[in-house]
Amino acid sequence: MTAITEHSVVTLHFTIKLKDGSIADSTHNMGKPAQFVIGDGNISDNFERHLIGMKAGETKAVELKAADAFGQPNPDNIQYMDRAKFVGEAQVEIGTIMAFSGPDGHEIPGIITEIAGDSVTVDFNHPLAGQDVIFDVEILSVE
Structure with a gap:
């Protein structure tokens, strides 16, 4: 074998x-x-x-x-996005995992960790x- x-x-x-x-x-x-x-x-x-x-x-x-x-989690993998970018998409809620287009065109998963006013915090670190x-x-x- x-x-x-x-x-x-x-x-x-x-x-x-x-x-x-x-x-x-x-x-x-x-x-x-x-x-x-x-x-x-x-x-x-x-x-x-x-x-x-x-x-x-x-x-x-x-x-x-x-x-x-x-x-280890990388602070550079935390992104802040304008809530307006999520219009028409699924409910924007803390804990939601969404697919985003990466710079190379590949989809990368991100988890929504915080919503403050018009700012949505997305964590692209591996869960x-x-x-x-x-x-x-x-x-x-x-x-």
Whole structure:
């Protein structure tokens, strides 16, 4: 059986849990596993190091500190927008996650964290930034 090495194509299921045991995300909810190439930059180097050497059928719980998972919140990722820009869209409420067009044309999610008069504060940090997480991984295949 092939073990995971640099440049392996890995198909896996994962569940991301917070320290309190609540589930933040899971490929099981999406109905299909995730696939990526080791070393392609899609996941953190630290997380990749935990996967190296694993084989199809193996499972592991990987604890990651915030810095090695989704990073620390970056104050530069907090934007202030004119409330008028949201006219005709869904209700603008604190806690709403909306997709915005990034500078490169790709959509990026932002969460509305504050509304003050005509100013809407949008946080583009990953929702799990600043949190320690546990990845439960199940390796399905290694190519």
